[in-house]
Structure formats: structure tokens, C-alpha cells
Amino acid sequence: MAKSWQNELDKTKIGDFELGEFPWKDPKLSKPTDNDLSKQWAVVYGVWSYDDHKIVRKRITITGPTVDIRLAKAERIIKALKEVAGKVWVGTRPQGLPELRVTLKPGSDIEVSPSLPIAKAAHIYIAFCKKALAPNTFKSYRTGVMKLLGYLERHRRGNLALGKLEVADVNEFLNELITVEGVSNRTRNNIKGACGTFFNYFAKLDRSKKLKKQGNPFEDEDVRMLPFVQNKHQSYSLPQQKQYREACEKLGLDNLLTFCRWMYYTLMRPHEELRRLRVRDVRTKVIYVSGDTDKTNEGDYVDIPLPLELLIQEQKIRDYPGHYFVFSQEGTPGPVMVGPKFFYRRHIKVLEEMNLLDSGHDMYSWKHTGAIALWTATKDIELVRQQARHSNIKQTIEYLRDLGVRLADDDKIHKFPVF
Known part of the structure; x- marks a missing residue:
């Protein structure tokens, strides 16, 4: 039997690809933590799609009668995928449109070196980001780079090369964001990060390694983050939650209250994710957040807590056609999702009723309110991480701290032994 399974292992197909240099996400094994063979095992990875013009998530299901056989198959598949990393694509490549091809490395007509003008580098980088990143992430990165180009034009240094950008230039640019552009400290810090990522992108492509040796001026110790007051997306206190419910009823x-409850339980973003949620994604115990809507371009899952499950059953969500959007203007699932301002306009009316305008409480606040409530009730940081779909615990800890959450069990300190 071992021989027959080895033959099947050797025949495992990776897929039908053609060569090229394209965006790519490394493969990894997705399996139950307890190695349960009755559940699905798969190797997941991301490959460039010409049909979707972005990285799409792919999976190869792993089967086998034992854990060792499945692990061996996964190892072979991951190794084979890594050998074609960035060299493959799927879909139908448009004929006569070579400009649609996105390269990770510079072509023969682009030489990445310290002498590459920042203006030219910016256009290369923005074109890459537009095709490789989620829409909102792309907008953030583009804004940062365009602000840098605006600074250079303002000082008549539009031809400045990457290698000539000094720490003093960066500090002047960041200072002018506040004094000339009038942005907040928080926005200034975000632009600093976006421009730092831009510089690192080309430092990695510079075959001479000179940019890397020179160092990223945006990450120099003399270029510091500025403090800012967290006054956006304020969470709702328990009394405010009660007032919000009463205002919606009045x-x-x-429909708005239901939308906010879904956000509270799922920790999904209102406009990019929850508003676009379809009936087919509301499954038995989990909700699938598709790669088209989440900010990482990868699909993921959130759990359905009991109160939300009861709400789902009350609304009879799963009885509607799978392609329907969960939220429509009629208050029931429908073929057309609500517009981006549909719930926002109604939310403003509720804030007016509560005298909370300009208080930092917005639609997004319900996501943060849910995260705080889940942590307070469970003190389970891993559970919060999974529901918030953070990549690691550190990100979750920083997220909760930014919301003013005390990450400690207040009762434990009282167990201090008496001396």
C-alpha cells in the first residue's frame, strides 16, 4: 500500500501554468491542529491571475490514510511550488497587452540602482501596488508616495535619485506634511511608514546592494514617530450601547441596528467586508470573508457566536439564494448590496439623537466595541486574534492597547501571597 501511495504522490499535479515573473504568496500547509484525518488538509498559496488582475488564493487538497503520508505529500507539493515561485500565473493572458504583465524584478529597460529617479521609481511602484495589493492598502501606499513627489516638486527637486535622499530631506518632508499640507500627526506617521515601504521595495531589487547598505532614510533613528491622540473609532460604553439601541428603535x-450587531460579533469592517457579505458565505459555524473584500487579498473565516447565530436564524439568512447580499435596502438579503453611504447616513442620524456628533464614534467603532467586549468576557487573546483575523498575537496586543484596553486579569493580582 505504501508503494501505491508513493506513486500517487509522484503524480500530484501542481497546476497548469506558464512562465513569467509575477506576484506570489508562498505556500503553506493548512491542517487541523490535532491532525484529524476526517477534516480537510490542503496546501494554500497565492498566484497571479490575469483574469482578476491580482494574487488569487489557490489550494491543493491533501489526502492519505495516515498523518505521515499527508505530511510527506504536503512537503513535496510545497517544495515543487517554491521552485516556480513568482514564475507562474493562471487565467487567460490578454493577447497584445504585454503592459498588463506585472514584474517583481526590473526588466531590461529598468535598472534599479541608487541613481534611479524617485519620480520614475514612484510610477513603477504604484503600478505594481495597484495590481498586487488590496484596494484600500493600495490607496494608502499611493497617497504616501504621491505626497513625497509633491514635496520634491515643491522644492524643484523632481529629478532627485533614490540614493540622494537623505535623512535631513526626510525630516523636512515630514515636517512640511504638518506645516504645509496640514495633516495630523497620525497621518504623518502613516505616510512615513508608506514611504519607508516604498524605499525598501527598491532596496531589495537593487542588485548592487548599495541602497540596502546606505540604509532606509525613513527608518533612521533620527526620523521619529510623532505622538497622537486616539480620537477616532471610539468604542461605545455599555450605557452608550443601550442609548444606540433605543435611538435606532425610535x-x-x-436595519442599521442589525448591521451594527453583525459588525460587533464578527469584527468585520463595515464598508469593505460586511456590506459586501453574501448569503453563501454565512456557513454552519463560521462566516467566510472572501479575498475580494478583506485587506490581505486572502480569504479567511470568523466564528459565529451564539447570539449572532440566533440572529441569523431569526432573519432566516440561509434560506435566501447564495449570491444574494446579506444587507440590502429592503432590510432582507437581496441581489443588490447597499451603497457605501447607506448605513453611514443613518448612523449620523442616530449620533445626532444621542448628541455624539464629532465624538469619534463612527461605524467602525462597533468593530472595536466587539473586540473589547470579547476580550473582557474571555481574557483569551488568541480567540480575539482569530476573530479579528490578525496575523499574530503581537498585532492583537497592539490593537487592544491602542483601544485603551488593560491587558491583564485584574483579579489575579489579589492572589499575591501574604508575607
Whole structure:
């Protein structure tokens, strides 16, 4: 039997690809933590799609009668995929449109070196980001780079090369973001990060390694982050939650209240994810957040807590056609999702009723309110991480701290032994 399984292992197909240099996400094994053979095992990876013009998630299901056989198959598949990393694509490549091809490394007509003008580098980088990143991430990166180009033009240094950008230039640019552009400290810090990522992108492509040796001026110790007050996306206190419910009932905004409850339980983003949620993604115990809507371009899952499950059953969500959007203007699932301002306009009416305008409480606040409530009730940082779909615990800890959450069990300190 071992021989027959080895033959099947050797025949495992990776897929039908053609060569090229394209964006890529490394493969990894996705399996149950307890190695349960009755559950699905798969190797997941990301490959460039000409049809979707972005990295799409792919999976290869792993089967076998034992854990060792499945692990061996996964190892072979991952090794084979890594050998074609960045060299493959899927879909139908447009004929006569070579400009649609996105390269990770500079072509023969682009030489990445310290002498590459920042303006030219910016256009190369923005073109790459537009095709490789989620829409909102792309907008953030583009804004940062365009602000840098605006600074250079303002000082008549539009031809400045990457290698000539000094720490003093960076500090002047960041200072002018506040004094000339009028941005907040928080926005200034975000632009600093976006421009730092831009510089690192070309430092990695510079075959001479000179940019890397020179160091990233945006990450120099003399270029510091500025303090800022967290006054956006303020979470709702328990009394405010009660007032919000009462205001929605008074104004006849049951659909808005339901939308906010879903956000509270799922920790999904209102406009990019929850508003676009379809009936087919509401499954038995989890909700699938598709790669088209989440900010990483990868699909992921959130758990359905009991209160949300009861709400789902009350709304009879799963009885509607799978392609319907969970939220429509009619208050029930429908073929057309609500517009980006549909719930926002109604939310403003509720804030007016509560006298909370300009208080930092917005639609996004319900996501943060849910995260705080989940942590307070469970003190389970891993559970919060999974529901928030953070990549690691550190990100979750920083997220909660930014919300003013005390990451400690207050009762434990009282167990201090008496001396």
C-alpha cells in the first residue's frame, strides 16, 4: 500500500501554468491542529491571475490514510511550488497587452540602482501596488508616495535619485506634511511608514546592494514617530450601547441596528467586508470573508457566536439564494448590496439623537466595541486574534492597547501571597 501511495504522490499535479515573473504568496500547509484525518488538509498559496488582475488564493487538497503520508505529500507539493515561485500565473493572458504583465524584478529597460529617479521609481511602484495589493492598502501606499513627489516638486527637486535622499530631506518632508499640507500627526506617521515601504521595495531589487547598505532614510533613528491622540473609532460604553439601541428603535432604523450587531460579533469592517457579505458565505459555524473584500487579498473565516447565530436564524439568512447580499435596502438579503453611504447616513442620524456628533464614534467603532467586549468576557487573546483575523498575537496586543484596553486579569493580582 505504501508503494501505491508513493506513486500517487509522484503524480500530484501542481497546476497548469506558464512562465513569467509575477506576484506570489508562498505556500503553506493548512491542517487541523490535532491532525484529524476526517477534516480537510490542503496546501494554500497565492498566484497571479490575469483574469482578476491580482494574487488569487489557490489550494491543493491533501489526502492519505495516515498523518505521515499527508505530511510527506504536503512537503513535496510545497517544495515543487517554491521552485516556480513568482514564475507562474493562471487565467487567460490578454493577447497584445504585454503592459498588463506585472514584474517583481526590473526588466531590461529598468535598472534599479541608487541613481534611479524617485519620480520614475514612484510610477513603477504604484503600478505594481495597484495590481498586487488590496484596494484600500493600495490607496494608502499611493497617497504616501504621491505626497513625497509633491514635496520634491515643491522644492524643484523632481529629478532627485533614490540614493540622494537623505535623512535631513526626510525630516523636512515630514515636517512640511504638518506645516504645509496640514495633516495630523497620525497621518504623518502613516505616510512615513508608506514611504519607508516604498524605499525598501527598491532596496531589495537593487542588485548592487548599495541602497540596502546606505540604509532606509525613513527608518533612521533620527526620523521619529510623532505622538497622537486616539480620537477616532471610539468604542461605545455599555450605557452608550443601550442609548444606540433605543435611538435606532425610535427612528425606525432596525436595519442599521442589525448591521451594527453583525459588525460587533464578527469584527468585520463595515464598508469593505460586511456590506459586501453574501448569503453563501454565512456557513454552519463560521462566516467566510472572501479575498475580494478583506485587506490581505486572502480569504479567511470568523466564528459565529451564539447570539449572532440566533440572529441569523431569526432573519432566516440561509434560506435566501447564495449570491444574494446579506444587507440590502429592503432590510432582507437581496441581489443588490447597499451603497457605501447607506448605513453611514443613518448612523449620523442616530449620533445626532444621542448628541455624539464629532465624538469619534463612527461605524467602525462597533468593530472595536466587539473586540473589547470579547476580550473582557474571555481574557483569551488568541480567540480575539482569530476573530479579528490578525496575523499574530503581537498585532492583537497592539490593537487592544491602542483601544485603551488593560491587558491583564485584574483579579489575579489579589492572589499575591501574604508575607
